[in-house]
Amino acid sequence: MSTFNLKTTAVVAVAAAMAVGCASDRHQRHEDARNAALGAAGGAVIGAVTGGDVLTGAAVGAVAGALIGRLVVDGKERQVYSDGRGGRYWVDNDGRQHPVR
Numbered sequence: 001m002s003t004f005n006l007k008t009t010a011v012v013a014v015a016a017a018m019a020v021g022c023a024s025d026r027h028q029r030h031e032d033a034r035n036a037a038l039g040a041a042g043g044a045v046i047g048a049v050t051g052g053d054v055l056t057g058a059a060v061g062a063v064a065g066a067l068i069g070r071l072v073v074d075g076k077e078r079q080v081y082s083d084g085r086g087g088r089y090w091v092d093n094d095g096r097q098h099p100v101r
Helices: 003-021 026-049 054-074
Strands: 080-082 088-091 097-099
Touching: 026 054
Parallel strands: none
Antiparallel strands: 080 088, 088 097
């Protein structure tokens, strides 16, 4: 592995970890980590099949999986409710309330 590929892989891996770490609650972090893992697996497979670097493919796939997963989740229209004390929240598919920030 060349120095460029190693540096690129490290930067992409750190970016993926930061993207997953920005989740606001435990459930969202779990979803982001799962999406990143699926993206990493897909990226590694694509890297291996195309003759590219498997580690770089996995790192790029992890970032793409986390970001695409976050965009899909945030792309859903949500109904916002008021708690009567000035706070606002939305309810996920599992019935959990999440504050609007």
